[in-house]
Amino acid sequence: MRKAFISPAKYVQGENELLNLGYFIKTFGHSALLIAHADDVQRVKQQLEHTKNTYHVTIVESGFNGECSRQEVKRLQQLAKEHNCACTIGLGGGKAIDTAKCVAAGEALIIVPTIAATDAPTSHSAVLYSPEGEFDDYAYFKQSPSVVMIDTTVIANAPTRFLVAGMGDALSTYFEARATAHSYSNVNAGLPCGSSTGVGPAKGTKAAFALAKLCYETLLEDGAKAKIACDANLVTPALENIIETNILLSGLGFESGGLAAAHAIHNGLTSLEGTHSYYHGEKVAFTTLVQLVLENATSAEINQVLQFCLSVGLPICLADIGVTSVTDDELREVARKACIPEESIHSMPFPVNEDQVVAAIRVADQLGQQFKLKG
Ligand SMILES: [Zn+2]
Numbered sequence: 001m002r003k004a005f006i007s008p009a010k011y012v013q014g015e016n017e018l019l020n021l022g023y024f025i026k027t028f029g030h031s032a033l034l035i036a037h038a039d040d041v042q043r044v045k046q047q048l049e050h051t052k053n054t055y056h057v058t059i060v061e062s063g064f065n066g067e068c069s070r071q072e073v074k075r076l077q078q079l080a081k082e083h084n085c086a087c088t089i090g091l092g093g094g095k096a097i098d099t100a101k102c103v104a105a106g107e108a109l110i111i112v113p114t115i116a117a118t119d120a121p122t123s124h125s126a127v128l129y130s131p132e133g134e135f136d137d138y139a140y141f142k143q144s145p146s147v148v149m150i151d152t153t154v155i156a157n158a159p160t161r162f163l164v165a166g167m168g169d170a171l172s173t174y175f176e177a178r179a180t181a182h183s184y185s186n187v188n189a190g191l192p193c194g195s196s197t198g199v200g201p202a203k204g205t206k207a208a209f210a211l212a213k214l215c216y217e218t219l220l221e222d223g224a225k226a227k228i229a230c231d232a233n234l235v236t237p238a239l240e241n242i243i244e245t246n247i248l249l250s251g252l253g254f255e256s257g258g259l260a261a262a263h264a265i266h267n268g269l270t271s272l273e274g275t276h277s278y279y280h281g282e283k284v285a286f287t288t289l290v291q292l293v294l295e296n297a298t299s300a301e302i303n304q305v306l307q308f309c310l311s312v313g314l315p316i317c318l319a320d321i322g323v324t325s326v327t328d329d330e331l332r333e334v335a336r337k338a339c340i341p342e343e344s345i346h347s348m349p350f351p352v353n354e355d356q357v358v359a360a361i362r363v364a365d366q367l368g369q370q371f372k373l374k375g
Helices: 017-026 038-043 045-055 070-082 094-104 152-156 160-183 206-231 237-257 261-269 273-277 280-294 299-312 328-338 354-374
Strands: 010-014 031-035 058-061 087-092 109-113 125-129 135-140 147-151
Touching (some): 010 237, 017 087, 017 147, 017 152, 031 070, 031 094, 038 045, 045 058, 094 109, 094 125, 147 152, 152 206, 160 206, 160 237, 160 261, 160 299, 206 237, 206 299, 299 354, 328 354
Parallel strands (some): 031 058, 109 147
Antiparallel strands (some): 125 135
């Protein structure tokens, strides 16, 4: 059986780690192109100045326009060329990070997440949008980022809602990897298939599955403690563990362990207007519950997930993600989107159809509502 595992060349996290950014730039050359929103640059201005002076490197600001589009990627690549940049830095949230991945195209890339809201920073893929913000395409690169560096002080000072959303994204990782393993489905680590940088599909490794399991265990152990620390803007061992969980364990776990129903149903849910003001991970927390209902997980496991979600404030019913009433036709559309042939829902260890998805969403919603009443 062919298996694959992919990861960044280096992962580093610590308090005030941003002060070491210049050191990592220097391993590539003397200057770096910085892709970041203006307000994120503002947040870490002092640290950037400090590291530039300490390591005698140049950081070229790029005036990132906020959208990861082909046009913006092209402009930034041109800018990097003009300034002779030796590496690319993606600093901030999802869009800046994805844009930096596209600009670097698998070469010298430093990713600096300023929030821990998703598990995307470590991956070798990005999502492209049109300049108007419509989905365009997925992009896969030959390598994951060269360096993923996390300043835990910066994360502790970001709004707690981001950290909690990241826990929601991390919550699905073990259950999706488990389903993928049971069905012997392919994992993203084997991509891109059939192109010049990949030769074919691949299954997950024991290593990835162990990381996915540790991801879930750490959430249960440290999630609630980390939330309290983040509320107080304090770095504690529990917060450090959850930052590692949201970004490294979940990132490696999903990319090399596989996605299944939870993310596919999440993608379907985006057709419901009410969900648009909720973060990716908040919706994934609920769709993890939906996956557990779909696969008829044990009551003990479902209750453990419900309890965890309540303890950190993650959604457990449709109303929690902005859907206060929904028709069968609307749910049917969610299920249709979740079940298109390209979706990861087909990595479940049994055939899944739209009726099953509609039923699982309704039942998960009820379970969540009842669990809240029980307190
Ligand atoms: Zn996700």
